[in-house]
Amino acid sequence: MKRGTQTKRTTIYDLAELAGTSASAVSAVLSGNWKKRRISSQLAEKITRLAEEQGYALNMQASVLRRERSKIIGMLVPKYDNRYFGSIVEQFETRARERGLFPIITCTRRDPALEIEAARAMLSYQVDCLIATGATDPDRIADICSAAGVRTVNLDLPGSRVPSVISDNFGGALELTRRVLANSEREFGEKTPLLFVGGRGTDHNTSERVRGFRAAHAEAGVEVDEALVLTCGYAPEKAENAMKSLADKVGPLPRGMFVNSTISLEGVMRWIRRSGHYADRMPLLGCFDWDPFVAMLGDHIEMVRQDVPRMLDAVFEIIDSGASELKLIQIPPIVEQTG
Amino acid sequence: MKRGTQTKRTTIYDLAELAGTSASAVSAVLSGNWKKRRISSQLAEKITRLAEEQGYALNMQASVLRRERSKIIGMLVPKYDNRYFGSIVEQFETRARERGLFPIITCTRRDPALEIEAARAMLSYQVDCLIATGATDPDRIADICSAAGVRTVNLDLPGSRVPSVISDNFGGALELTRRVLANSEREFGEKTPLLFVGGRGTDHNTSERVRGFRAAHAEAGVEVDEALVLTCGYAPEKAENAMKSLADKVGPLPRGMFVNSTISLEGVMRWIRRSGHYADRMPLLGCFDWDPFVAMLGDHIEMVRQDVPRMLDAVFEIIDSGASELKLIQIPPIVEQTG
DNA sequence: CAATTCTGCTTCATCGATTGAGCAAGCGAG
DNA sequence: CTCGCTTGCTCAATCGATGAAGCAGAATTG
Numbered sequence: 013m014k015r016g017t018q019t020k021r022t023t024i025y026d027l028a029e030l031a032g033t034s035a036s037a038v039s040a041v042l043s044g045n046w047k048k049r050r051i052s053s054q055l056a057e058k059i060t061r062l063a064e065e066q067g068y069a070l071n072m073q074a075s076v077l078r079r080e081r082s083k084i085i086g087m088l089v090p091k092y093d094n095r096y097f098g099s100i101v102e103q104f105e106t107r108a109r110e111r112g113l114f115p116i117i118t119c120t121r122r123d124p125a126l127e128i129e130a131a132r133a134m135l136s137y138q139v140d141c142l143i144a145t146g147a148t149d150p151d152r153i154a155d156i157c158s159a160a161g162v163r164t165v166n167l168d169l170p171g172s173r174v175p176s177v178i179s180d181n182f183g184g185a186l187e188l189t190r191r192v193l194a195n196s197e198r199e200f201g202e203k204t205p206l207l208f209v210g211g212r213g214t215d216h217n218t219s220e221r222v223r224g225f226r227a228a229h230a231e232a233g234v235e236v237d238e239a240l241v242l243t244c245g246y247a248p249e250k251a252e253n254a255m256k257s258l259a260d261k262v263g264p265l266p267r268g269m270f271v272n273s274t275i276s277l278e279g280v281m282r283w284i285r286r287s288g289h290y291a292d293r294m295p296l297l298g299c300f301d302w303d304p305f306v307a308m309l310g311d312h313i314e315m316v317r318q319d320v321p322r323m324l325d326a327v328f329e330i331i332d333s334g335a336s337e338l339k340l341i342q343i344p345p346i347v348e349q350t351g
Numbered sequence: 352m353k354r355g356t357q358t359k360r361t362t363i364y365d366l367a368e369l370a371g372t373s374a375s376a377v378s379a380v381l382s383g384n385w386k387k388r389r390i391s392s393q394l395a396e397k398i399t400r401l402a403e404e405q406g407y408a409l410n411m412q413a414s415v416l417r418r419e420r421s422k423i424i425g426m427l428v429p430k431y432d433n434r435y436f437g438s439i440v441e442q443f444e445t446r447a448r449e450r451g452l453f454p455i456i457t458c459t460r461r462d463p464a465l466e467i468e469a470a471r472a473m474l475s476y477q478v479d480c481l482i483a484t485g486a487t488d489p490d491r492i493a494d495i496c497s498a499a500g501v502r503t504v505n506l507d508l509p510g511s512r513v514p515s516v517i518s519d520n521f522g523g524a525l526e527l528t529r530r531v532l533a534n535s536e537r538e539f540g541e542k543t544p545l546l547f548v549g550g551r552g553t554d555h556n557t558s559e560r561v562r563g564f565r566a567a568h569a570e571a572g573v574e575v576d577e578a579l580v581l582t583c584g585y586a587p588e589k590a591e592n593a594m595k596s597l598a599d600k601v602g603p604l605p606r607g608m609f610v611n612s613t614i615s616l617e618g619v620m621r622w623i624r625r626s627g628h629y630a631d632r633m634p635l636l637g638c639f640d641w642d643p644f645v646a647m648l649g650d651h652i653e654m655v656r657q658d659v660p661r662m663l664d665a666v667f668e669i670i671d672s673g674a675s676e677l678k679l680i681q682i683p684p685i686v687e688q689t690g
Numbered sequence: 691c692a693a694t695t696c697t698g699c700t701t702c703a704t705c706g707a708t709t710g711a712g713c714a715a716g717c718g719a720g
Numbered sequence: 721c722t723c724g725c726t727t728g729c730t731c732a733a734t735c736g737a738t739g740a741a742g743c744a745g746a747a748t749t750g
Contacts, residue, residue: 021499021500021736023735024737024738025737033699033700034699034700034701035700035736035737036701036702036738036739037698037700039736039737040699040738040739042737043738045739049698049699049739050696050697050699051699055699067498067499069471069474069475070475070737071416071475071477071737072476072477072737073411073412073413073416073421073476073477073736074412074416074735074736074738075738076705076737077412077413077416077704077705077735077736077737077738078705078736078737078738079705080705091441092437092438092440092441093437093441095432097431098430098431099432101431101458102430102431102432105457105458106460114472115457116455118444118454119440119444133453136408136409136411137412138410159406160406160408274644278643278644281643281644281647285647304587304617304620304621305613305620305642305644305645305648309647309648360706362705362706362707363706363708364706372729372730373730373731374706374708374730375709375729375730375731375732376728376730377707378706378708378709379708379709382708388728388729389727389729390728390729391727394728394729409706410705410706410707412705412706413705413708414706414707414708415707415735416707416735416737417707417708417709417734417735418707418708418735419735
């Protein structure tokens with residue numbers, strides 16, 4: 013009794029006919045509210061069995077079209093090339109599914125135009141809610157969504173229209189810088205100004221981290237060397253090039269550095285290896301973001317790991333509570349212990 | 352003239368009324384086939400303008416319900432925690448969008464039950480095609496999909512029902528093992544049996560890689576020590592535990608090893624650091640998979656990098672051509688140059 | 691026994707977009 | 721002037737699921 017090669021899919025009408033009943037009864041049974049609709053348990057059982065036998069699968073398009081809430085939740089994410097965004101996506105999916113929501117994720121590759129296009133696509137698919145992760149223009153996305161009556165939450169980078177969940181970038185950077193400065197004192201007997209490399213000067217996270225970086229210097233009585241703040245972008249090549257041109261300009265290179273993401277660190281490390289600088293002694297490193305292999309790269313690498321589980325808990329708390337007033341939740345990152 | 356806080360979304364009926372025309376004309380214009388349907392360009396222009404003004408967004412659920420193809424393409428992926436799967440997902444999204452398809456991805460966390468559930472969810476969302484990446488039971492997924500008339504392609508791990516695109520695991524492992532053995536000869540003056548660690552003994556990739564590992568040994572005239580083939584699973588903890596219990600059992604540890612993924616390498620490296628073994632001299636390493644930081648871990652780490660762009664080209668070639676006869680496409684991985 | 695309530699269904703409109711069929715006006719040819 | 725063709729649209733059915741409203745028949749109540 014198996015259906016031939018890809019005839020039409022089984023629908024509730026097919027099941028209704030097989031069961032000698034109406035589509036409405038089938039729908040009631042399969043959507044689980046047959047008690048409410050006073051369907052006898054015999055019929056319910058029969059329909060359930062038939063559905064099983066026929067390999068029935070609900071047509072979500074039809075279902076969503078009819079219902080007022082789609083139970084689809086969207087997420088925009090810039091990249092999949094590091095642990096931070098990878099775990100954001102994984103945790104997001106898990107939590108969405110726990111709540112009976114269907115997660116759809118789209119990677120926008122840090123491309124502002126693609127971000128907008130992706131947001132529109134999500135709206136077309138009737139998402140109930142959209143999470144904009146690390147968006148270059150979160151407010152634009154929030155506007156588009158609010159016009160369609162769709163709730164938005166910003167993650168990783170804040171906006172000024174809807175709630176945002178981000179790391180405590182200032183606090184994390186402060187602590188990270190402190191540690192690198194402390195290592196500097198331990199190793200070289202003095203605290204010397206560090207290099208800051210990576211990130212976009214215009215984004216909130218980077219500017220907060222630079223602020224933390226400055227604060228730690230101030231607190232240690234070390235003056236920040238402004239030529240050593242290189243907010244050149246996140247991509248490895250950009251970090252590598254920034255290092256290259258820096259080395260051409262300044263004299264002695266700093267003994268330690270604050271690298272503003274693992275992805276920038278990739279470029280920095282590449283430059284170190286290729287250029288032959290620091291050949292005798294590796295610079296003291298601090299990295300804002302965590303990667304298991306980075307931890308193994310040397311003895312003096314400090315890392316702060318953004319607390320993704322807590323960040324996503326906060327995101328879903330906002331979603332579950334239905335709150336949508338503007339607020340900024342800052343989650344302290346975890347300072348990794350290094351030997 | 353802005354709509355109040357989340358009234359109903361604008362539909363083609365709203366636009367039709369505003370334009371003093373029919374929904375049918377609006378649909379024709381906005382779906383781009385107004386020439387075919389003989390709509391005057393004045394009307395087309397007017398409708399387009401109105402749609403813009405009103406912030407109209409197509410309701411995909413309705414559209415897909417009516418059409419026979421959804422243009423939605425699904426992908427199941429085991430994890431987002433390494434570069435390999437990360438780039439698979441990113442490349443998949445890009446290629447899907449290039450073709451006007453809407454990609455949806457779900458992470459199954461190497462959980463067979465979740466895999467099936469996710470496949471069913473994809474079917475409910477009317478995907479036209481599903482790519483099962485690294486699935487534990489690809490044939491089960493293929494069966495479920497074929498019952499619904501949905502095409503499937505396996506990626507990374509092959510199945511026996513539908514086309515599969517995988518790396519040339521034998522060839523890659525052969526070359527990788529050769530290199531580690533060569534390093535062994537260079538460093539220690541002799542080729543000694545290597546350790547194989549990571550992966551599931553039951554999966555096709557792992558068994559092919561073990562085969563390549565054996566072949567390289569055979570070719571070098573070195574006998575494989577069967578106690579040194581640890582297919583303990585991929586997770587870092589599993590690799591770590593396998594190393595721990597190996598160290599308790601055997602006497603002198605092997606001088607080099609073949610690690611069957613970056614994720615297993617994470618566990619191996621952790622064990623090396625924690626146990627203090629290899630404290631005097633790091634083992635020679637070969638890793639099947641690439642990671643930028645792993646490359647920087649030491650001087651003697653060989654890696655093969657799976658050729659994700661070519662793999663995805665092959666996947667989409669199959670999809671574009673509509674072929675669905677069983678075949679196995681093996682893409683040679685790239686041997687990374689280390690210095 | 692009539693009136694009411696309860697049980698277990700069915701009927702039908704609806705969600706928004708798509709598309710085959712059809713219709714009216716205009717225009718050119720005969 | 722009339723026939724036929726083109727142009728430019730509209731009508732209405734349809735995709736599959738949902739749920740309010742309604743309707744028989746059985747059970748209960750007064």
